[in-house]
Amino acid sequence: MSAKTASKKPGSKGASSEAALDIGINDEERARIVEGLSRLLADTYTLYLKTHNFHWNVKGPMFNTLHLMFETQYNELALAVDLIAERIRALGYPAPGTYSEFARLTCIPEPEGVPHAEEMIVQLVEGQEAVVRTARNLFPVVDAARDEPSADLLTQRMQVHEKTAWMLRSLLES
Ligand SMILES: [Fe+2]
Numbered sequence: 001m002s003a004k005t006a007s008k009k010p011g012s013k014g015a016s017s018e019a020a021l022d023i024g025i026n027d028e029e030r031a032r033i034v035e036g037l038s039r040l041l042a043d044t045y046t047l048y049l050k051t052h053n054f055h056w057n058v059k060g061p062m063f064n065t066l067h068l069m070f071e072t073q074y075n076e077l078a079l080a081v082d083l084i085a086e087r088i089r090a091l092g093y094p095a096p097g098t099y100s101e102f103a104r105l106t107c108i109p110e111p112e113g114v115p116h117a118e119e120m121i122v123q124l125v126e127g128q129e130a131v132v133r134t135a136r137n138l139f140p141v142v143d144a145a146r147d148e149p150s151a152d153l154l155t156q157r158m159q160v161h162e163k164t165a166w167m168l169r170s171l172l173e174s
Pocket residue numbers: 055071
């Protein structure tokens with residue numbers, strides 16, 4: 001693959017960036033799906049990094065609970081990014097994989113400094129919900145294109161993030 005084809009963006013003219021691919025989804029729909037999956041990948045990776053950061057830096061009386069809970073979450077996110085990136089590859093496009101691309105594509109802000117433990121939980125709830133919204137916004141596009149594998153992936157990711165958001169949110173309730 002040449003550097004020229006590798007750098008092609010989803011949605012650019014002549015959508016397919018590699019060898020001809022005919023899986024029953026037209027080029028325009030495939031480009032739109034990849035655009036959305038790239039945002040989902042960027043959100044998931046950014047949330048992964050934030051969760052790992054908080055695993056390292058959490059302090060206070062809830063240290064043990066949060067340190068371990070964040071570890072479970074970042075491990076799950078690390079596996080999820082692989083599934084999302086490889087779905088993008090199966091759709092015929094390069095997967096974004098640099099910090100600058102992720103920063104451009106994600107809607108999840110970086111934390112400023114080291115937040116208090118409770119603020120970490122708030123930020124992770126917001127992050128989990130943001131990923132759910134990104135996945136849900138893409139769902140009608142994959143549904144219309146009859147892209148069942150992407151629909152299945154989105155459904156699984158929404159399920160995990162909604163459940164994790166509930167678990168984190170529960171820590172804030174009395
Ligand atoms: Fe650790």
